[in-house]
Amino acid sequence: MKFKSTRNSNNIVSPSLAIIQGLASDGGLFVPTHMPKLSTPLDTLVGKSYQEVAYAVMKEFLTDFTEDELKYCIDSAYDSKFDTEEIAPLVQVGDAYYLELFHGKTIAFKDMALSILPYLMITSAKKNNIKEKIVILTATSGDTGKAALAGFGGVDGTEIIVFYPRGGVSKIQELQMVTTKESNTHVISVNGNFDDCQTGVKNIFNNEEFKKELLDKGYRFSSANSINVGRLVPQVAYYVWAYLKLVQNNTIKIGDKINITVPTGNFGNILAAYYAKKMGMPFNKLICASNSNKVLFDFFKTGEYNRNREFVLTSSPSMDILISSNLERLIYEIVGSDSTICKTLMEDLVDKGDYQITNEMKSKLTDFVPGYATEENTFETIKSTYEKHNYVMDTHTAVAGYVYNNYRRTTNDLTPCVIASTASPYKFTPNVMAAIDPKYKGLDPFDLIDKLHELSGIDEPLAIKEIRDGNIMHNINTDTNKMLDIVKNILGI
Numbered sequence: 001m002k003f004k005s006t007r008n009s010n011n012i013v014s015p016s017l018a019i020i021q022g023l024a025s026d027g028g029l030f031v032p033t034h035m036p037k038l039s040t041p042l043d044t045l046v047g048k049s050y051q052e053v054a055y056a057v058m059k060e061f062l063t064d065f066t067e068d069e070l071k072y073c074i075d076s077a078y079d080s081k082f083d084t085e086e087i088a089p090l091v092q093v094g095d096a097y098y099l100e101l102f103h104g105k106t107i108a109f110k111d112m113a114l115s116i117l118p119y120l121m122i123t124s125a126k127k128n129n130i131k132e133k134i135v136i137l138t139a140t141s142g143d144t145g146k147a148a149l150a151g152f153g154g155v156d157g158t159e160i161i162v163f164y165p166r167g168g169v170s171k172i173q174e175l176q177m178v179t180t181k182e183s184n185t186h187v188i189s190v191n192g193n194f195d196d197c198q199t200g201v202k203n204i205f206n207n208e209e210f211k212k213e214l215l216d217k218g219y220r221f222s223s224a225n226s227i228n229v230g231r232l233v234p235q236v237a238y239y240v241w242a243y244l245k246l247v248q249n250n251t252i253k254i255g256d257k258i259n260i261t262v263p264t265g266n267f268g269n270i271l272a273a274y275y276a277k278k279m280g281m282p283f284n285k286l287i288c289a290s291n292s293n294k295v296l297f298d299f300f301k302t303g304e305y306n307r308n309r310e311f312v313l314t315s316s317p318s319m320d321i322l323i324s325s326n327l328e329r330l331i332y333e334i335v336g337s338d339s340t341i342c343k344t345l346m347e348d349l350v351d352k353g354d355y356q357i358t359n360e361m362k363s364k365l366t367d368f369v370p371g372y373a374t375e376e377n378t379f380e381t382i383k384s385t386y387e388k389h390n391y392v393m394d395t396h397t398a399v400a401g402y403v404y405n406n407y408r409r410t411t412n413d414l415t416p417c418v419i420a421s422t423a424s425p426y427k428f429t430p431n432v433m434a435a436i437d438p439k440y441k442g443l444d445p446f447d448l449i450d451k452l453h454e455l456s457g458i459d460e461p462l463a464i465k466e467i468r469d470g471n472i473m474h475n476i477n478t479d480t481n482k483m484l485d486i487v488k489n490i491l492g493i
């Protein structure tokens with residue numbers, strides 16, 4: 001098993017090098033040269049621990065890791081940092097099954113991948129005799145930032161630099177990031193939106209001259225963004241895990257189909273579900289839930305990807321995205337792995353903000369069902385789920401909850417459905433509480449956290465306790481055109 005670039009099918013590297021490089025040197029994303037099948041029979045995995053399931057899945061992709069190396073990475077990541085031994089509990093709420101991916105350090109699903117990525121990277125560096133210090137450069141719409149800071153903070157041989165859109169993340173998300181203490185962490189707010197941050201980071205990555213300069217100084221860039229296969233691969237594991245849980249609690253028998261609904265932004269999480277399906281998991285529909293920034297909904301409906309539209313700030317900021325980077329991996333597949341066509345489409349997106357796929361390509365997208373939720377739909381779903389089932393969900397999960405309910409109602413498809421629950425309600429307390437009752441609007445976030453505790457009975461996570469009395473450690477602000485200078489400054493170049 002190797003990985004190849006979506007923009008040059010002849011650019012082929014080992015799994016560990018794909019993790020180190022993050023983005024391919026030609027600007028493409030790494031995809032597996034062939035989709036592996038899950039070789040461990042499903043029935044032998046029922047009842048196994050999360051770590052064991054993760055190993056069975058990840059070893060199919062990371063074939064140049066030894067068993068000991070991969071198990072070391074898995075066991076170092078999925079340990080008592082998570083507040084439950086199950087790591088990702090599956091909770092039945094009404095007729096749906098919520099896969100809670102928010103029990104890690106920063107109470108959002110990105111912990112699932114970012115708690116293991118540093119170990120995968122350090123191991124990959126050792127395997128490839130790489131001596132330079134690894135510099136992680138990341139753009140965040142809120143959750144990636146803190147999850148990456150938590151993952152890499154204090155890890156020897158790494159520096160981590162995070163850019164976030166000023167005013168484009170929640171107060172709590174911002175506090176989580178700027179209170180990070182470790183000396184190898186750097187947090188910068190950018191005057192722009194998430195896409196501006198992401199474009200800025202991509203430009204730095206693609207700056208060959210600067211990369212040479214870096215190597216001379218003993219540094220090497222890598223990416224913790226969801227374009228890194230070291231994030232994608234660990235995410236495949238929890239969809240297999242969720243399926244096994246449904247078997248274990250007798251909801252389904254092995255071989256029965258399930259649907260999966262994912263609240264989607266950069267298209268990483270749902271792509272992992274698609275990879276699991278390609279590995280042989282009996283998944284039927286993959287329901288792609290967007291918020292009001294419904295570029296993906298329009299794309300699946302019409303075959304036109306068009307980012308030329310108003311960027312809307314919503315209550316689910318981690319999904320406020322107009323360029324879903326990971327979609328490139330799916331595009332590569334539907335153009336028949338032709339990297340020239342893929343490259344042209346992606347360049348059109350940069351140059352014109354738009355591309356159109358052919359009907360033949362579109363016919364290969366039938367696994368996906370698109371949907372979206374307005375702000376009103378989202379809040380209504382939080383309220384009604386709380387009132388009917390006494391279950392409090394965050395705004396991102398509620399987007400998926402609404403889209404799922406709507407799908408089930410309009411199609412009458414009664415296939416059991418797993419919904420990826422991507423953040424703790426504690427991470428987005430003000431909007432969650434205001435959705436439950438307007439009387440909570442505008443109150444102090446920390447008072448609302450106390451109220452949420454009373455209402456839900458869920459213990460306040462450690463992540464919240466940590467920011468209540470954390471000090472502000474980072475306060476650099478920059479325009480988008482100064483991002484490179486900031487990086488140079490930090491690294492002393």
Ligand SMILES: *Cc1c(COP(=O)(O)O)cnc(C)c1O
Nearest residue numbers: 143265266267268269318396422
């Ligand atoms: C990042 C994020 C998403 C979107 O996931 P993608 O992999 O970017 O599609 C959804 N919800 C939350 C809470 C997130 O942090």
